[in-house]
Amino acid sequence: xxxxxxxxxxxxxxxxxxxxxxxxxxxxxxxxxxxxxxxxxxxxxxxxxxxxxxxxxxxxxxxxxxxxxxxxxxxxxxxxxxxxxxxxxxxxxxxxxxxxxxxxxxxxxxxxxxxxxxxxxxxxxxxxxxxxxxxxxxxxxxxxxxxxxxxxxxxxxxxxxxxxxxxxxxxxxxxxxxxxxxxxxxxxxxxxxxxxxxxxxxxxxxxxxxxxxxxxxxxxxxxxxxxxxxxxxxxxxxxxxxxxxxxxxxxxxxxxxxxxxxxxxxxxxxxxxxxxxxxxxxxxxxxxxxxxxxxxxxxxxxxxxxxxxxxxxxxxxxxxxxxxxxxxxxxxxxxxxxxxxxxxxxxxxxxxxxxxxxxxxxxxxxxxxxxxxxxxxxxxxxxxxxxxxxxxxxxxxxxxxxxxxxxxxxxxxxxxxxxxxxxxxxxxxxxxxxxxxxxxxxxxxxxxxxxxxxxxxxxxxxxxxxxxxxxxxxxxxxxxxxxxxxxxxxxxxxxxxxxxxxxxxxxxxxxxxxxxxxxxxxxxxxxxxxxxxxxxxxxxxxxxxxxxxxxxxxxxxxxxxxxxxxxxxxxxxxxxxxxxxxxxxxxxxxxxxxxxxxxxxxxxxxxxxxxxxxxxxxxxxxxxxxxxxxxxxxxxxxxxxxxxxxxxxxxxxxxxxxxxxxxxxxxxxxxxx
Amino acid sequence: xxxxxxxxxxxxxxxxxxxxxxxxxxxxxxxxxxxxxxxxxxxxxxxxxxxxxxxxxxxxxxxxxxxxxxxxxxxxxxxxxxxxxxxxxxxxxxxxxxxxxxxxxxxxxxxxxxxxxxx
Numbered sequence: 092x093x094x095x096x097x098x099x100x101x102x103x104x105x106x107x108x109x110x111x112x113x114x115x116x117x118x119x120x121x122x123x124x125x126x127x128x129x130x131x132x133x134x135x136x137x138x139x140x141x142x143x144x145x146x147x148x149x150x151x152x153x154x155x156x157x158x159x160x161x162x163x164x165x166x167x168x169x170x171x172x173x174x175x176x177x178x179x180x181x182x183x184x185x186x187x188x189x190x191x192x193x194x195x196x197x198x199x200x201x202x203x204x205x206x207x208x209x210x211x212x213x214x215x216x217x218x219x220x221x222x223x224x225x226x227x228x229x230x231x232x233x234x235x236x237x238x239x240x241x242x243x244x245x246x247x248x249x250x251x252x253x254x255x256x257x258x259x260x261x262x263x264x265x266x267x268x269x270x271x272x273x274x275x276x277x278x279x280x281x282x283x284x285x286x287x288x289x290x291x292x293x294x295x296x297x298x299x300x301x302x303x304x305x306x307x308x309x310x311x312x313x314x315x316x317x318x319x320x321x322x323x324x325x326x327x328x329x330x331x332x333x334x335x336x337x338x339x340x341x342x343x344x345x346x347x348x349x350x351x352x353x354x355x356x357x358x359x360x361x362x363x364x365x366x367x368x369x370x371x372x373x374x375x376x377x378x379x380x381x382x383x384x385x386x387x388x389x390x391x392x393x394x395x396x397x398x399x400x401x402x403x404x405x406x407x408x409x410x411x412x413x414x415x416x417x418x419x420x421x422x423x424x425x426x427x428x429x430x431x432x433x434x435x436x437x438x439x440x441x442x443x444x445x446x447x448x449x450x451x452x453x454x455x456x457x458x459x460x461x462x463x464x465x466x467x468x469x470x471x472x473x474x475x476x477x478x479x480x481x482x483x484x485x486x487x488x489x490x491x492x493x494x495x496x497x498x499x500x501x502x503x504x505x506x507x508x509x510x511x512x513x514x515x516x517x518x519x520x521x522x523x524x525x526x527x528x529x530x531x532x533x534x535x536x537x538x539x540x541x542x543x544x545x546x547x548x549x550x551x552x553x554x555x556x557x558x559x560x561x562x563x564x565x566x567x568x569x570x571x572x573x574x575x576x577x578x579x580x581x582x583x584x585x586x587x588x589x590x591x592x593x594x595x596x597x598x599x600x601x602x603x604x605x606x607x608x609x610x611x612x613x614x615x616x617x618x619x620x621x622x623x624x625x626x627x628x629x630x631x632x633x634x635x636x637x638x639x640x641x642x643x644x645x646x647x648x649x650x651x652x653x654x655x656x657x658x659x660x661x662x663x664x665x666x667x668x669x670x671x672x673x674x675x676x677x678x679x680x681x682x683x684x685x686x687x688x689x690x691x692x693x694x695x696x697x698x699x700x701x702x703x704x705x706x707x708x709x710x711x712x713x714x715x716x717x718x719x720x721x722x723x724x725x726x727x728x729x730x731x732x733x734x735x736x737x738x739x740x741x742x743x744x745x746x747x748x749x750x751x752x753x754x755x756x757x758x759x760x761x762x763x764x
Numbered sequence: 765x766x767x768x769x770x771x772x773x774x775x776x777x778x779x780x781x782x783x784x785x786x787x788x789x790x791x792x793x794x795x796x797x798x799x800x801x802x803x804x805x806x807x808x809x810x811x812x813x814x815x816x817x818x819x820x821x822x823x824x825x826x827x828x829x830x831x832x833x834x835x836x837x838x839x840x841x842x843x844x845x846x847x848x849x850x851x852x853x854x855x856x857x858x859x860x861x862x863x864x865x866x867x868x869x870x871x872x873x874x875x876x877x878x879x880x881x882x883x
Contacts, residue, residue: 539862
């Protein structure tokens with residue numbers, strides 16, 4: 092470590108044409124990410140620091156004609172802590188992080204309203220001997236609290252340029268960029284080297300504070316308001332109630348608001364599908380583009396509005412300071428299962444879709460707790476399960492009311508829906524507990540959670556986060572599901588089976604009758620051929636071959652096709668079963684959908700007597716679909732976020748095992764018929 | 765920055781209620797988890813193991829810091845009002861602390877903690 096110098100020393104610097112790289116360092120809740128967003132806008136990408144589950148965001152900022160490459164390091168209370176966040180900061184600043192060269196400069200972001208503590212980190216940063224600029228953020232809030240920070244005095248004590256900024260309003264940000272470019276190009280390292288030991292550093296920080304800051308008697312009204320809000324929001328009972336209301340409103344809002352753009356997206360894809368069918372000649376290429384590519388991409392993209400809204404609202408909530416209180420309250424609920432309060436939002440998000448849920452685990456500081464949350468997130472009932480629940484619960488309730496066993500079918504249906512959600516949650520938290528007691532054993536990181544001050548959220552920041560997460564979703568899930576859709580389409584479409592004799596006869600009959608009857612006959616012939624084609628396709632053959640595997644949970648070869656098809660994405664189950672059994676997907680027409688449902692309900696197995704969807708099978712399939720891991724995009728995201736394919740394999744194996752076992756038990760309990 | 769207001773009554777829920785269930789106001793050393801809501805004190809040490817201690821100190825719970833318990837129990841909420849002799853009291857920070865950590869943070873009960881939030 093270099094000893095304090097008296098004058099600026101050159102550390103090499105960067106040539107004029109090169110883009111200097113700057114690492115952003117700061118305590119959590121200093122507005123570092125808001126500043127990063129302010130500096131880079133949409134010109135950034137998100138990945139992970141190699142070998143960690145920590146998010147690495149890099150982006151470019153313009154300074155006139157010049158550019159700066161910014162690396163947003165994880166927020167850390169100290170660079171010397173034995174925690175992943177601090178380790179990543181140390182590695183990057185020291186040039187020891189894989190794939191990240193030593194930065195040309197460092198921007199230390201301090202919170203003006205909590206400057207005393209923040210200066211400790213600044214001191215640690217200065218000892219790194221990198222060209223440094225200190226940005227004192229939230230200066231507008233500090234002024235309102237009566238605190239005066241003298242930038243020139245602070246700069247003199249720190250031995251590097253200091254800029255007073257407000258990332259929220261943009262105050263000082265242009266000057267900050269100019270200073271960063273200057274020091275990085277010139278390679279000017281700080282002229283001061285604060286003490287390396289904790290006690291000395293603390294004394295140094297206090298001395299610097301006393302020299303450069305004054306006033307700040309505190310805003311008593313603000314403090315009182317914070318107390319009042321905290322009294323309610325962190326209360327063991329009221330806090331939970333408030334939490335339930337906030338989350339309930341948020342999710343109701345997401346589902347309601349997202350339904351509009353989701354409808355538009357479905358309309359656009361249906362329009363494109365219809366257009367392609369009209370333009371292209373019938374054949375494999377047309378089917379590949381419509382049934383494979385468009386259907387697959389459409390099925391993914393339709394969830395985009397939910398995901399964008401979810402992250403927009405979560406980001407707003409986080410910015411207000413409420414999310415930390417929510418984590419504080421949820422900690423009591425989740426701690427018995429080995430999960431921290433931070434897991435609540437990811438698990439709740441997974442009820443829309445497990446992919447944003449897994450992405451949202453990035454806020455969980457402890458690695459083991461984060462991995463446990465990732466592993467169990469897909470147990471939560473996502474939107475893609477709903478069509479399957481609707482079909483199976485519909486069949487169960489219809490069967491029960493036909494036999495006179497229930498008098499209020501709608502109520503029973505509703506209870507079954509709630510039961511499915513509860514089963515998913517129970518399986519999730521108990522699996523988390525098991526994981527924390529076995530493979531992810533280790534003391535939980537005890538809660539030391541900063542509760543930031545309440546403030547108005549930044550809509551701009553929330554929009555950027557929503558955009559960022561949506562892009563990740565599209566890139567990761569979209570590409571995976573596209574590939575899977577094409578493969579599934581191919582398996583289901585080839586080898587081409589010729590028309591059946593029965594269908595040919597119907598068509599011949601249609602040729603000699605007139606009007607509507609001919610149309611009905613041709614439609615019937617088409618359905619018979621579609622069923623035949625599916626049964627003779629590779630998927631059909633695989634279904635027959637794999638039937639013994641799924642027989643113990645009540646599936647015949649037709650259901651086996653549905654189950655196998657839905658291992659990539661469970662929402663294809665209803666469509667696949669409709670094609671396999673009824674020869675048509677049901678379409679948009681309510682009458683047609685009803686016809687398909689009736690055919691599904693009445694379809695019989697190879698023995699000609701037993702129903703495909705027998706009572707026992709409906710129940711076992713329902714449990715199977717609640718618990719099974721049937722979403723390839725989620726597995727892809729799990730592998731990436733957890734830092735290894737083995738976690739995705741474990742997730743798949745455990746959920747499949749539980750689903751299979753659960754379905755078997757339920758079949759045994761309910762009975763096969 | 766002198767933050768104290770001499771002469772102001774201590775600690776407790778605004779009515780001179782005890783700072784510590786066990787030791788009462790003026791006692792030498794009290795674990796943070798035993799301080800009632802509204803009670804204040806000056807941090808003496810963080811005896812919670814090397815790593816956790818370093819983290820708490822980095823979060824502002826350094827010896828000499830004035831703290832006030834905003835919510836007692838498991839977990840509790842502590843407002844760090846003064847970080848050391850000269851640090852800023854305005855805003856400060858609030859930390860949600862597990863009992864496991866709070867029972868290792870010892871404070872010297874203190875009167876007239878003054879300008880901090882009246883929890």
